[in-house]
């Protein structure tokens with residue numbers, strides 16, 4: 001289904017697979033336009049059988065402008081992973097690497113995903129990035145699911161540091177989904193992803209979707 005359009009007018013889509021009414025799992029393949037290896041994982045998830053009892057929602061890309069422009073940002077030079085409306089803060093200006101936009105959810109891509117997640121209330125949401133090759137640890141159920149994913153996918157656990165982390169998509173989603181103990185996290189892939197590795201990641205998604 002169509003979720004809306006990017007700053008430069010490109011459509012953003014979500015596709016549903018699997019068991020209607022099952023455990024809802026949302027996977028977003030691309031948020032930073034120049035970090036697009038998650039596409040191969042989404043492609044595997046869309047073409048292989050979904051485990052029974054799982055309602056799988058796939059957004060290939062929430063940043064088609066960035067993909068077309070081979071750029072991290074959307075068509076307004078905004079870092080979409082600094083634009084989400086929870087603990088948003090101003091960062092930089094157009095041209096700055098982490099420019100956060102003019103305000104919380106100022107960008108149409110952010111609004112499209114905020115609307116989708118607010119309506120779907122997925123149990124688990126995942127965003128793919130590159131190329132730090134790590135999953136951040138966390139506590140509680142969130143931490144257990146992340147650690148299981150990392151184990152299955154062969155990624156180390158470790159802290160991502162060094163940036164300014166306001167307006168992050170997964171942080172917003174975690175807050176949005178907290179009433180149902182929902183899980184939302186970032187997977188930092190490496191600089192490349194082989195077809196075999198993409199299949200391993202897709203298997204990890206299917207496994208945590210079943211295990212919860």
Ligand SMILES: [Zn+2]
Nearest residue numbers: 032035129130
């Ligand atoms: Zn990224």
